[in-house]
Amino acid sequence: MVALAGLALAAVVVPRVADAAPAPQVTQKPCGTVTVAAAADLSYAMNEIAANFEKATGCTVRVSTGSSGNFLSQIENGAPFDVFFSADIEYPKKLEAEGLAVPGSTYLYAVGKIVLWVRNDSRLDISKGLAALREPSIQKVAIANPQHAPYGRAAEEALRKSEVYDAVKDRFVLGENISQAAEFVESGNADAGILALSLVLSPGLKEKGRFWRIPENLYAPIQQGVVLVRASQNPQGARAFLDYIKSAATAALLERYGFVLPAKGKP
């Protein structure tokens, strides 16, 4: 929360500073610092991508992770990000439409998957799929907030399509983003969760629980889009980072983290 408050504050303060001193853009380094806002499901993958990019180019990458909806609001209000990775491609498109992102820069970098996840000590038989959540011993089911988190919307849709929604809707606890939903289950406070495949494959969760893949015909694909922010202080660096995202090396890395890659990256 403190970090979020800081971001919110930075969003208010930074543009004014920039107005007061229109620093001439003389970049000594090829790309300087790239500031990245990334959806929470990317937390782990993005750290690795950023480290690889830094090694390859000598640039510095600063990564903020959080909820896509929150970043959208912050960028609309002047947050100093160069590149925005959203879990929902509609947000980058919206920024483009509002003239706040570089026209035509939206790129579909991956498609997210959802899974049913329980901790290792859970006795729930998840091979039964989402219907397993009908079990009365399941008191709390963590999902991301469907009101603004794409993974939450997908979870809700999958539960509705498998006709389990009405049985579990009073047992929902809503994470502010998909990472918080994961934290609720990992800490044992929720009994099961519908989480991003990318998170349950991450080093933090991999050994701690087991998962069941939710069939893809139960929810609309979670199309993840990245976009260049128009007000960027470092457009060259941002562009270089975006090109790196499109590289084969990054594609392989994303695949390893459970993202399915689009055939060709045009939305």
Add this chain to the structure above:
Amino acid sequence: MNWQAISLSLKLAVSVAGILLVAGLPIAYWVTFSRWRWKFLIEAVVALPLVLPPTVLGYYILVGLGPRTFAGKMWQSWFGHTLPFTFGGLLIASVLYSLPFAVQPFSAGFETVDRRLIEASWTLGASRPATFFRVILPLSAAGAITGIVLSFAHTIGEFGVVLMVGGNIPGVTRTVSIDIYDQVQAANYDAANRTALVLLLFSFLVLSVIYGTNRRAMSLWRKP
């Protein structure tokens, strides 16, 4: 307008203020009048929530009292569920989080009472509870009112702890501050705007009324 969230916040704030009135007065009395040499340690503990970020309290409740710890298991065996994601959990967190906002004004109020009046009451045969209710509390009413108002207001404005341990359940833990946060994240600025405005006006109104009454209460006691 999410009236459910508004009424939940009011319910939480009234409960917290009520609990802190009952629990905070004895604590403040003890902190003010005790001569125990290690008293400062208790004072420091009471003041901790002023310094600690809400994330620390949230973290301890979520993980420290989670079902994987001994304390969490005890709680679960007594109440059948864990502390997070319940109104009770939110209430406990809020009481802890607002403790100094009640105890410190209460204590500051007690400090202002002339010791000679308290001792006179005792020598005239009044018991300690009678002295407290008939001498100390009336003379420090301003401090008591301030403590109640601050703990009420602080709970209405609470956000971090609720976000961490609430789980955003409508009618149970989705307070008005969380509701506004959700509206902003979903880019529903109109809804956020309306709720924020209602909250702003309401808070201003409550504080004005109570500070206004408070002044009259104080002048009442000053008149002989």
